[in-house]
Amino acid sequence: xxxxxxxxxxxxxxxxxxxxxxxxxxxxxxxxxxxxxxxxxxxxxxxxxxxxxxxxxxxxxxxxxxxxxxxxxxxxxxxxxxxxxxxxxxxxxxxxxxxxxxxxxxxxxxxxxxxxxxxxxxxxxxxxxxxxxxxxxxxxxxxxxxxxxxxxxxxxxxxxxxxxxxxxxxxxxxxxxxxxxxxxxxxxxxxxxxxxxxxxxxxxxxxxxxxxxxxxxxxxxxxxxxxxxxxxxx
Ligand code: 16G
Numbered sequence: 371x372x373x374x375x376x377x378x379x380x381x382x383x384x385x386x387x388x389x390x391x392x393x394x395x396x397x398x399x400x401x402x403x404x405x406x407x408x409x410x411x412x413x414x415x416x417x418x419x420x421x422x423x424x425x426x427x428x429x430x431x432x433x434x435x436x437x438x439x440x441x442x443x444x445x446x447x448x449x450x451x452x453x454x455x456x457x458x459x460x461x462x463x464x465x466x467x468x469x470x471x472x473x474x475x476x477x478x479x480x481x482x483x484x485x486x487x488x489x490x491x492x493x494x495x496x497x498x499x500x501x502x503x504x505x506x507x508x509x510x511x512x513x514x515x516x517x518x519x520x521x522x523x524x525x526x527x528x529x530x531x532x533x534x535x536x537x538x539x540x541x542x543x544x545x546x547x548x549x550x551x552x553x554x555x556x557x558x559x560x561x562x563x564x565x566x567x568x569x570x571x572x573x574x575x576x577x578x579x580x581x582x583x584x585x586x587x588x589x590x591x592x593x594x595x596x597x598x599x600x601x602x603x604x
Contacts, residue, residue, distance in 0.1 A: 488512035518531065
């Protein structure tokens, strides 16, 4: 039995795009159908298959892009900016919000402060080579970082600002990783289908003996894998 036509086409495209840099645009369904002489339905099914496997991503209104290979990110206390640069990608950010909010019980518990304390919430879309990689919601104690809202986090690195302007030197950090489904309000920003799987990484960092940051990062599961060095117990 021969493979269905769309599978054959998907395999051809997989070979073609496997080595392409992240962010390479791919032809539209119509273009692909015209170029290869298949129906639009077949072209769509082939692209769907590659989107499902994480090789391609559809960005609403912008077309389809290569996003593979899934990026392998080490679990270390480094910033998104450093991690992406170390992999040869160009990091960028879009600020989705920067506001002072009141700590609810959960946030107060993380910072060891009282419910209602002022907390600065920075929400950003993080991109690598213009491809959306994660939405990060960073909570910072407002009293510890006066004037932080003056920075333009569309271009600046949060960790750089913390180090250079506020003298933060991290002593420790904790990262909790959970699997989940994308929130409805994040689907367009992350360019994923409703209900797609995500990895949620919650990071707490400590400097000068207190918690300085609590960031919840939402990564489309198809675009990421996480790795850590593991050592035997001594
Ligand atoms: C990383 C951290 C995040 C931190 C950000 C700072 C994870 C899961 N999260 O994305 O907690 O706020 O880097 O990045 O690694 P920046 O210095 O580039 O703004």
